Amino acid sequence: MTTAPLDPTHRFAERALRGEAPSETECLEILDGPDVALLPLLHAAFIPRERHFGRKVMVHILNNVQNGLCPEDCGYCSQSRDSEAAIRKYAMKSDEEILAEAEHAARAGATRYCMVLSGRGPTIERTKKLAGIIRTVKDRYPMEVCLSAGLLEEEHARILAAAGLDRFNHNLNTSESHYEKICTTHTYADRVRTLQAAKKCGIEPCSGLIVGMGEESRDVVEVAFRLRELEVPSIPVNFLIPIEGNPVVDDGTLTPERCLRVLAMMRLVNPTAEIRVAGGREGHLRALGALALWPANSLFVEGYLTTRGDTEDATYRMIRDAGFEVDGNSLYEEAEASAPGKTRFRLAGGEGEILKPDIRRDA
Numbered sequence: 001m002t003t004a005p006l007d008p009t010h011r012f013a014e015r016a017l018r019g020e021a022p023s024e025t026e027c028l029e030i031l032d033g034p035d036v037a038l039l040p041l042l043h044a045a046f047i048p049r050e051r052h053f054g055r056k057v058m059v060h061i062l063n064n065v066q067n068g069l070c071p072e073d074c075g076y077c078s079q080s081r082d083s084e085a086a087i088r089k090y091a092m093k094s095d096e097e098i099l100a101e102a103e104h105a106a107r108a109g110a111t112r113y114c115m116v117l118s119g120r121g122p123t124i125e126r127t128k129k130l131a132g133i134i135r136t137v138k139d140r141y142p143m144e145v146c147l148s149a150g151l152l153e154e155e156h157a158r159i160l161a162a163a164g165l166d167r168f169n170h171n172l173n174t175s176e177s178h179y180e181k182i183c184t185t186h187t188y189a190d191r192v193r194t195l196q197a198a199k200k201c202g203i204e205p206c207s208g209l210i211v212g213m214g215e216e217s218r219d220v221v222e223v224a225f226r227l228r229e230l231e232v233p234s235i236p237v238n239f240l241i242p243i244e245g246n247p248v249v250d251d252g253t254l255t256p257e258r259c260l261r262v263l264a265m266m267r268l269v270n271p272t273a274e275i276r277v278a279g280g281r282e283g284h285l286r287a288l289g290a291l292a293l294w295p296a297n298s299l300f301v302e303g304y305l306t307t308r309g310d311t312e313d314a315t316y317r318m319i320r321d322a323g324f325e326v327d328g329n330s331l332y333e334e335a336e337a338s339a340p341g342k343t344r345f346r347l348a349g350g351e352g353e354i355l356k357p358d359i360r361r362d363a
């Protein structure tokens with residue numbers, strides 16, 4: 001009797017379980033090679049995902065606490081000084097508004113509440129104000145709290161750490177060599193230093209990338225390895241959302257399969273990290289959205305900073321239908337236990353409108 005040979009992608013899973021990454025050449029094959037079939041690749045990425053996170057999907061809800069008015073020139077961002085996108089600009093929301101939105105996020109099942117502020121970085125005074133809000137949210141709601149507020153020095157990080165901040169986000173976004181085509185007002189080194197400052201003060205760094213900004217596959221591989229080297233435990237993988245008026249526009253490379261290959265490569269290079277299928281999920285993955293859950297164990301619901309996304313209902317249905325489990329929070333789980341029934345038959349259109357209008361016999 002002969003034993004069927006293992007699919008070649010199985011070697012990636014075995015190595016990921018030992019904490020070893022594929023080589024850079026293998027990563028390029030994963031992204032572009034016609035010899036690496038998509039479904040076996042997703043299965044290989046699922047094996048370390050399942051080992052470290054089971055079938056759970058962590059849910060993040062963003063609060064765009066301050067929008068626009070930014071002096072920086074990140075080309076992908078509709079809040080930058082160079083963007084002509086038609087967005088509403090506003091200074092920092094009131095504490096009451098931020099806390100009301102935190103309550104909404106908790107009730108909607110967020111594992112993490114992510115507050116995001118536009119701008120180069122917070123002053124000490126602003127940092128102390130944010131620290132007060134973080135303390136209150138953590139006291140009131142059973143959610144982790146994340147913050148993205150630009151560049152950070154150790155002095156700021158210490159204040160945020162003392163308030164109990166769980167994570168600080170600052171994306172590397174792309175490779176060092178591609179970076180100057182995307183942003184010139186702060187450097188790659190500034191970004192790395194921010195992540196190191198957070199980590200040194202005991203805050204988990206969160207950092208990821210944006211794919212589809214004119215980079216090559218080797219840039220995507222480079223940033224995956226840079227995140228591994230920095231031991232980043234939370235990696236949002238964004239797919240550029242084309243916003244009219246932004247300097248950096250969709251480069252036309254993103255197909256659902258490309259997005260899935262990027263997620264799988266990111267999982268295999270960073271097997272223990274929380275890999276998040278982030279901005280652009282709905283628009284770029286489209287009908288293949290649920291397949292992202294094989295490599296990724298985390299996502300956003302209710303949209304992104306300046307663009308809409310799927311609602312919590314639609315997203316949770318996708319998670320359950322694919323055989324995964326929402327890893328929400330205790331407040332949400334209590335509500336779920338008292339009102340089950342999320343697996344109902346559904347069609348587009350109003351409740352009870354199953355018959356086509358031209359078939360229905362009018363009463």
Ligand code: SF4
Binds near residue numbers: 070072073077080118
């Ligand atoms: S990403 Fe942040 S720093 Fe860059 S332009 Fe947008 S708001 Fe400003």
